[in-house]
């Protein structure tokens with residue numbers, strides 16, 4: 471009986487530890503994440519030979535293409551010296567925010583889909599958030 475108890479306790483500790491690791495992994499997977507998009511310094515300069523369409527380039531929004539999970543938060547930070555906007559062009563018009571130099575704006579993407587956004591002041595700056 472004593473020998474059995476001595477074996478049972480370490481076995482129980484191992485089982486609990488393994489269960490704990492699985493639980494923590496599950497939690498980590500379901501925790502909403504925050505993603506950062508930087509409005510780059512110099513984003514006010516239009517691309518050469520700009521023809522009027524949106525340009526998805528990390529020189530403007532970085533990254534200009536981002537894939538997130540539903541429930542995740544995206545934070546845009548304006549690192550440029552002038553004011554920019556983060557304006558949703560999708561039918562949902564989920565956000566339209568003016569960001570002065572150094573300002574940031576966060577939005578939680580609850581609904582799946584593709585959100586194309588741009589800057590009203592500098593309309594070559596395209597960005598896309600794909601919510602899965």
Ligand SMILES: [Cu+2]
Nearest residue numbers: 554589591592
């Ligand atoms: Cu801008």
